[in-house]
Amino acid sequence: MQETRRGVLSALADGPMSGPELADDLGVSRAAIWKHVEALREAGFEIDSDDGGYRLVSVPEFGAEAVEFCLEAPFSVEYHDSIASTNDRARELADAGATDVVVLADEQTGGRGRLDRRWASPSGGIWFSVVCRPALPPAHVPIYTLAAAVATAEALRSVGVDAGIKWPNDVLSGEGRKLVGILTEMEGEADRVSWVVVGIGINANVDAGAVPRTATTLRAEVGDVERAALTCDVLDRFDELRADPDSVLPRWRSLSLTLGRRVRVETPVETIVGEAVAVEHPGTLVVQTDTGERRVSAGDCEHLRPA
Ligand code: BT5
Numbered sequence: 001m002q003e004t005r006r007g008v009l010s011a012l013a014d015g016p017m018s019g020p021e022l023a024d025d026l027g028v029s030r031a032a033i034w035k036h037v038e039a040l041r042e043a044g045f046e047i048d049s050d051d052g053g054y055r056l057v058s059v060p061e062f063g064a065e066a067v068e069f070c071l072e073a074p075f076s077v078e079y080h081d082s083i084a085s086t087n088d089r090a091r092e093l094a095d096a097g098a099t100d101v102v103v104l105a106d107e108q109t110g111g112r113g114r115l116d117r118r119w120a121s122p123s124g125g126i127w128f129s130v131v132c133r134p135a136l137p138p139a140h141v142p143i144y145t146l147a148a149a150v151a152t153a154e155a156l157r158s159v160g161v162d163a164g165i166k167w168p169n170d171v172l173s174g175e176g177r178k179l180v181g182i183l184t185e186m187e188g189e190a191d192r193v194s195w196v197v198v199g200i201g202i203n204a205n206v207d208a209g210a211v212p213r214t215a216t217t218l219r220a221e222v223g224d225v226e227r228a229a230l231t232c233d234v235l236d237r238f239d240e241l242r243a244d245p246d247s248v249l250p251r252w253r254s255l256s257l258t259l260g261r262r263v264r265v266e267t268p269v270e271t272i273v274g275e276a277v278a279v280e281h282p283g284t285l286v287v288q289t290d291t292g293e294r295r296v297s298a299g300d301c302e303h304l305r306p307a
Contacts, residue, residue, distance in 0.1 A: 001068040001076075004028055005036045009045070009056070009069055018053030040065070059228070062106060066228035073239030075102045075130065082123075084110035087183055087199040090129035094187070094195035102235065104128040111201060113181055120212065124205040124219075126227050130198045130235070134242065138188050141196055142283035142297065143245055145169050145184040148198045150251045151237035152180050155230055156202075160222045164257035167276065167285050167301045172257060176303070177216035179203055200234065249281060262306055263287060267299035276301075 001009075007026045011017055023030045037047055037054060044060025060066040064079035071077070078101060083089055086103040088110070093101050105128070108121030121127050134144070149165045156163035162174035171180035183199040203217035205224040211217060218225050241248050253259060258276045265272045265287060274289035285296045 001065060002036075004032065005040060006068070008033065008036050008054075009040065012047065012054055012056035016053045016055040021053065045069075062227045062231075064104065067102070067104060067231050067235075070229055070232040071235060072232075073236050075100050075235055075239070077102045077104055080105045082107045082109060084108065085112050085199075086127050086129040087112060087185060087197055090131050090197040090199070091185065094131045094197055098131050099133040099195070101131045102128055103131075104231065108201075112183060112199075114183055119181060119183075119201055120210060120215075121201060122206050122210040126200075126202040126204045126231055128200055128231065130200075130238065132196045132198065132242065134193060134196060136193055136196075137191055138186060138193050140282045141184065141186050141193060142168065143248055143281065144196055144198055144242065145182055146252045146279075146283045147241040147245070147248045148182045148184070148200055148238055149180075150248060150255060151234050151241055152182070152200060152202065153255045154237055154251070155233040156180070156218070158233060159218070159225050159230060161218065163255070165252060165255045166303065167256070167258040167263075167279065168283055168298070173216050173221055175216075176257070178212075178214055179216055179218065179221070198238075202230070202234075204230065249279060253279060258285070258301060258303065262304040264302045264304055265296050265299040266302075267296055272296060272299075273304070 004026055019030045019033050022033045043065040046057040048055045048057055064077040067077045083105045085108055086105050089103045107123040108127050111119035111121035113119045149169050153163040153165050153171045163171050166172050169182040170178050173179055181201045186193050186196045188194045203211050204227055205219050206217045208217050208220040261276055263276045272287050272294050274287040277288045278286040287294045
């Protein structure tokens with residue numbers, strides 16, 4: 001968000017203020033304050049003005065400004081009411097050199113899962129993709145996927161959802177239904193990534209009938225949520241985790257629904273069945289099978305009943 005505009009908002013968040021006071025505080029003209037207030041009104045902020053000055057009445061429910069208003073992490077936000085896929089748009093921005101940009105949408109018409117599966121993304125959800133340029137070798141990128149799962153599961157717990165993580169990247173409800181999917185894509189050289197796009201889809205204010213039967217939504221679990229606040233919470237946690245990668249695995253383990261379970265993991269080349277006994281940097285699952293320990297870095301994991 002433009003800096004003066006952000007200044008106007010944070011001043012008004014503390015209480016009403018007159019145009020001249022705002023102008024003085026922010027070091028701009030009164031006409032400039034008026035222009036910024038008009039722009040904020042257009043973006044959905046309800047700002048009253050009377051003899052006492054300007055008063056912030058309400059903030060928009062969703063959108064770039066709503067998220068930038070509550071965000072502490074240094075991301076800028078590009079918002080779309082409807083877009084094919086936020087990951088596709090984020091990849092375009094990444095190819096053009098962008099970093100720390102979030103592409104956010106209310107609806108996706110071509111949402112993608114892993115292996116080009118379809119991802120249902122009706123209006124009312126929280127569909128977004130984060131463009132990052134970490135100084136990492138490609139083999140370490142899975143830690144970003146785990147960080148996104150931790151950030152999302154923790155944020156969902158803070159709004160009352162009994163969320164846990166199924167390896168590697170599904171956030172499930174207490175009954176094991178999928179609430180969130182994460183799709184990480186990257187480009188890079190052998191020793192260093194050029195960009196990483198982390199796509200996160202949260203079934204938020206959506207009817208359960210609009211997502212597959214194996215899934216659920218926040219509306220069905222806890223009722224509608226404040227989407228902008230939840231998006232900010234996820235992004236702030238993700239930003240904190242990427243700055244301290246060593247904190248990801250301990251937090252992931254404490255949210256894990258997979259460790260200690262019997263699992264079947266389908267990898268591109270084989271099927272591994274056994275007990276999930278550990279997760280190791282950068283996100284490798286260790287499975288104890290009848291023939292010994294196996295380490296898996298990617299695949300689809302299914303939780304099985306105990307043998
Ligand atoms: C995922 O794939 O779980 C990754 C989903 C990532 C979606 C986000 S939304 C923002 C960004 N932009 C995109 O285009 N994508 C990302 P996977 O593990 O392959 O799971 C896909 C499977 O989940 C599908 O085959 C369905 O069975 C199921 N599914 C589809 N839509 C769903 C939904 N809304 N909720 C839960 N499950 C769903």
